[in-house]
Amino acid sequence: xxWIRNISTWVPKRYSQEELLTIFGLKNHKLARRxxxxxxxxxxxxxxxxxxxxxDDTHLQLPEFEEMFSHLTSRDQIIEVxxxxxxxxKHTSPHYHLxxxxxxxxxxxxxMAAKQxxxxxxxxxxxxxxxxxxxxxxxxxxxxxxxxxxxxVACADVEDVSATEAPAPKILGFSYLHDREAPWVKYDQGKLxxxxxxxxxxxxxxxxxxxxxxxEHGIAVKDVEHWIVHPGGRKILDNLGASLGIxxxxxxxxxxxxxxxxxxxxxxxxxxxxxxxxxxxxxxYGLMVSFGPGPSEGFSAGCCLIQW
Numbered sequence: 001x002x003w004i005r006n007i008s009t010w011v012p013k014r015y016s017q018e019e020l021l022t023i024f025g026l027k028n029h030k031l032a033r034r035x036x037x038x039x040x041x042x043x044x045x046x047x048x049x050x051x052x053x054x055x056d057d058t059h060l061q062l063p064e065f066e067e068m069f070s071h072l073t074s075r076d077q078i079i080e081v082x083x084x085x086x087x088x089x090k091h092t093s094p095h096y097h098l099x100x101x102x103x104x105x106x107x108x109x110x111x112m113a114a115k116q117x118x119x120x121x122x123x124x125x126x127x128x129x130x131x132x133x134x135x136x137x138x139x140x141x142x143x144x145x146x147x148x149x150x151x152x153v154a155c156a157d158v159e160d161v162s163a164t165e166a167p168a169p170k171i172l173g174f175s176y177l178h179d180r181e182a183p184w185v186k187y188d189q190g191k192l193x194x195x196x197x198x199x200x201x202x203x204x205x206x207x208x209x210x211x212x213x214x215x216e217h218g219i220a221v222k223d224v225e226h227w228i229v230h231p232g233g234r235k236i237l238d239n240l241g242a243s244l245g246i247x248x249x250x251x252x253x254x255x256x257x258x259x260x261x262x263x264x265x266x267x268x269x270x271x272x273x274x275x276x277x278x279x280x281x282x283x284x285y286g287l288m289v290s291f292g293p294g295p296s297e298g299f300s301a302g303c304c305l306i307q308w
Contacts, residue, residue, distance in 0.1 A: 175209050175210075177205050178299070227286070
């Protein structure tokens with residue numbers, strides 16, 4: 001049995017949404033102010049240079065991060081999830097780089113680690129400010145993208161430990177669903193497209209992915225006490241909460257969204273860290289749910305069932 005332990009997170013400089021409106025030159029942009037105000041996001045953390053917010057010559061320099069996560073080099077294998085180039089970590093163990101998995105990348109990494117032996121270090125690097133953009137603020141989709149995404153890094157250990165050693169969740173299983181034809185989200189040549197219909201149109205796929213995994217384990221929605229849902233946006237959390245009747249169980253996802261925005265694959269570990277700090281009761285179930293662009297095109301959802 002494999003268990004998730006020792007979650008650590010790192011974020012760069014913190015900005016309020018109002019500060020970011022100014023940095024992006026959108027302070028008097030009526031559409032932008034309305035979208036930012038409705039995002040349910042209060043702050044985000046970003047490596048953007050306020051003096052040159054759209055510069056493409058920024059280099060990935062994370063000295064604080066490298067010091068904080070130096071322990072990764074002692075893991076039996078490192079599984080990195082990032083849409084940037086793999087970090088040049090100083091290590092002798094195998095270093096796997098999952099590229100192009102987007103927000104579902106953490107689920108893929110957990111499944112990969114669950115099949116390994118020894119201690120697997122999962123590393124998620126989401127420096128979204130370096131992926132974008134060629135902005136056109138006449139396009140509402142650009143404004144939505146600028147209203148949502150922040151930068152952050154997270155890591156977790158997946159290893160073999162007994163239930164008596166630590167109040168950590170064990171991994172029980174996974175499920176995935178993918179709609180290759182879904183037109184709701186797309187990243188192409190420096191442009192991020194997020195359809196306003198995404199929160200409603202993607203809901204059936206996400207619910208089917210959840211139902212598939214819970215059904216395989218004979219567990220009902222009401223039996224899942226801890227919902228670790230990717231904070232992809234306010235509307236999608238609201239829709240999922242209302243549809244499944246779990247509104248009050250999404251408070252950790254909403255808290256991460258408010259403080260950090262959408263941090264891509266790292267978001268899921270940020271939420272799981274908050275849940276683990278509440279010290280869940282022994283035997284309680286948790287469900288990790290993530291969703292976003294597909295590996296090549298379309299829309300994907302992935303789930304991981306865990307139990308304390």
